[in-house]
Amino acid sequence: MEKTLLNDLTADLPDGVRLQRAATAIRQAFACDAVGLLMLDAADTLHLVAAAGLAHEALGRRFVVAQHPRFATILSRREPTWFDPESVLPDPYDGLLDDRKGSPLPVHDCMGMTLYRQDRPWGIMTLDALATGAFDEAARARLMQLGLILQAAVRVTELERENRQLRQLGSSQQGLERIGEATEILGHSEAIQSLLHELDLVADSDLPILLLGETGVGKDLFARRLHRHSRRSEQPMIQVNCAALPESLAESELFGHVKGAFSGATSDRPGRFEAAQGGTLFLDEVGELPLSLQAKLLRVLQNGEIQRLGTDQVIKTDVRIIAATNRDLKANTQAGLFRTDLYHRLSVYPIPIPPLRERDRDVLILAGHFLEFSRARLGLRGVRLSYEAERALRRYPWPGNVRELEHVISRAALKMLSRGASRDQVLTIGPELLDLDIDPPEPSADERSRVSTVDPVPPSSPPIETIPALRDSVEICQRRAIGEALAATRGNWAQAARALGLDPSNLHKLARRLGMKHEPGSLP
Numbered sequence: 001m002e003k004t005l006l007n008d009l010t011a012d013l014p015d016g017v018r019l020q021r022a023a024t025a026i027r028q029a030f031a032c033d034a035v036g037l038l039m040l041d042a043a044d045t046l047h048l049v050a051a052a053g054l055a056h057e058a059l060g061r062r063f064v065v066a067q068h069p070r071f072a073t074i075l076s077r078r079e080p081t082w083f084d085p086e087s088v089l090p091d092p093y094d095g096l097l098d099d100r101k102g103s104p105l106p107v108h109d110c111m112g113m114t115l116y117r118q119d120r121p122w123g124i125m126t127l128d129a130l131a132t133g134a135f136d137e138a139a140r141a142r143l144m145q146l147g148l149i150l151q152a153a154v155r156v157t158e159l160e161r162e163n164r165q166l167r168q169l170g171s172s173q174q175g176l177e178r179i180g181e182a183t184e185i186l187g188h189s190e191a192i193q194s195l196l197h198e199l200d201l202v203a204d205s206d207l208p209i210l211l212l213g214e215t216g217v218g219k220d221l222f223a224r225r226l227h228r229h230s231r232r233s234e235q236p237m238i239q240v241n242c243a244a245l246p247e248s249l250a251e252s253e254l255f256g257h258v259k260g261a262f263s264g265a266t267s268d269r270p271g272r273f274e275a276a277q278g279g280t281l282f283l284d285e286v287g288e289l290p291l292s293l294q295a296k297l298l299r300v301l302q303n304g305e306i307q308r309l310g311t312d313q314v315i316k317t318d319v320r321i322i323a324a325t326n327r328d329l330k331a332n333t334q335a336g337l338f339r340t341d342l343y344h345r346l347s348v349y350p351i352p353i354p355p356l357r358e359r360d361r362d363v364l365i366l367a368g369h370f371l372e373f374s375r376a377r378l379g380l381r382g383v384r385l386s387y388e389a390e391r392a393l394r395r396y397p398w399p400g401n402v403r404e405l406e407h408v409i410s411r412a413a414l415k416m417l418s419r420g421a422s423r424d425q426v427l428t429i430g431p432e433l434l435d436l437d438i439d440p441p442e443p444s445a446d447e448r449s450r451v452s453t454v455d456p457v458p459p460s461s462p463p464i465e466t467i468p469a470l471r472d473s474v475e476i477c478q479r480r481a482i483g484e485a486l487a488a489t490r491g492n493w494a495q496a497a498r499a500l501g502l503d504p505s506n507l508h509k510l511a512r513r514l515g516m517k518h519e520p521g522s523l524p
């Protein structure tokens with residue numbers, strides 16, 4: 001088994017797959033219930049990067065070492081650590097073991113060891129067995145051996161990662177307008193993995209990229225990744241939220257002005273194009289750009305020159321453009337809302353980002369990530385999803401995508417607390433706390449005939465405590481109507497507003513309140 005494992009671990013595989021294979025093989029070799037491989041980051045947080053026997057949502061989890069004494073103990077030793085089944089130290093996997101979903105772990109055997117990379121801890125491996133006595137001295141000695149093999153896999157994975165990071169480093173922190181560090185893009189689905197692969201291929205090309213996708217799919221995160229993986233990564237990336245650009249100030253924001261160019265221009269000021277010199281300009285929500293400004297932007301993109309307002313002096317620019325929109329820009333060009341020539345300039349390489357409902361079980365990984373965030377923020381011992389809640393998350397169509405999921409999870413965790421749950425317990429979120437409006441599954445032909453012939457009486461009323469508050473019910477209906485309108489108009493907010501009989505700005509406001517759209521805020 002060790003030999004097969006070594007072959008697998010050094011094969012040319014994506015990181016996630018290599019480590020996942022290792023976790024599965026180790027679980028089989030030790031005939032135990034769960035194996036976790038956790039990577040340590042600079043902030044002393046362990047990321048679960050591969051697991052066997054743990055619930056899928058566990059893969060989105062982060063564990064701050066200082067909050068988990070078992071992990072801290074494993075990390076403090078060179079040799080494997082075995083925990084006495086009677087140990088009072090809380091188990092970080094409480095409620096995360098696949099076949100004990102949501103419930104605390106009973107007395108069980110648990111061991112782990114630190115994995116090193118060039119003599120520095122890379123992370124840890126953990127093994128859990130529900131049968132006590134599963135890990136005897138021989139098992140612990142074997143773990144040590146296996147750990148050494150695993151380190152080879154870690155080394156291969158790290159070498160590849162370092163290679164990639166060499167090109168990502170930099171992004172100096174000077175200048176308030178530069179956008180901050182990106183969150184890691186989570187997702188194991190085929191759709192996301194192939195998208196990341198494509199992004200990394202075009203990142204270096206300097207081609208203008210147009211990111212297309214519904215609201216909340218992560219366009220902003222993908223834009224940052226493109227910049228980090230490009231050869232401009234040591235230069236600034238400047239973001240412009242086109243939806244939040246006031247028309248009167250837009251020109252000066254983009255191209256800058258000189259002192260006295262207009263009343264209030266008390267000093268020279270560079271615009272965003274200049275701030276992005278040598279780097280990347282990210283035009284977010286580019287579909288909202290007013291027509292008057294589209295013409296000016298096109299001119300700059302065509303000749304690569306800008307002029308600050310109030311002067312004839314020409315400045316040469318060297319800027320890579322990444323644009324993003326949730327609109328159907330092509331349809332907008334036909335409707336006369338977007339200039340065709342600008343559309344062609346921006347969409348040299350369009351990249352569609354799949355909505356969350358097309359990413360398979362990524363919804364659970366992301367939910368795990370947001371649960372962990374809520375757990376730390378609210379100071380909870382643990383917070384999990386019940387099976388039914390997981391099923392609900394997978395069935396819901398997520399019109400507001402990842403952003404909506406983030407809101408749903410943090411609201412559910414807060415609701416648990418507001419209903420009197422204790423911070424010291426592992427809390428389990430059920431579907432009722434998620435407030436998702438999901439159609440009941442279609443009844444089978446059998447059930448249909450039973451209802452119409454045998455049981456003509458309407459179904460009995462639900463118990464009073466399960467009836468949602470009126471405000472919640474209204475929000476559910478609103479979310480559903482907006483989701484349907486957006487789906488029918490393929491993400492076109494203006495058309496969706498018309499279909500709903502709303503003013504577009506009111507629709508945007510409502511969608512923001514419902515967590516289906518982000519706050520435009522002030523200019524980034």
Ligand SMILES: Nc1ncnc2c1ncn2[C@@H]1O[C@H](COP(=O)(O)OP(=O)(O)OP(=O)(O)O)[C@@H](O)[C@H]1O
Nearest residue numbers: 183185186215216217218219220221326402403518
């Ligand atoms: N794959 C992912 N992994 C982790 N977090 C994600 C992922 N995708 C999106 N998010 C998070 O979801 C939220 C929404 O993402 P983002 O703002 O990038 O969406 P967007 O497509 O730009 O939305 P909009 O069109 O409304 O501007 C952010 O908090 C982001 O960090």
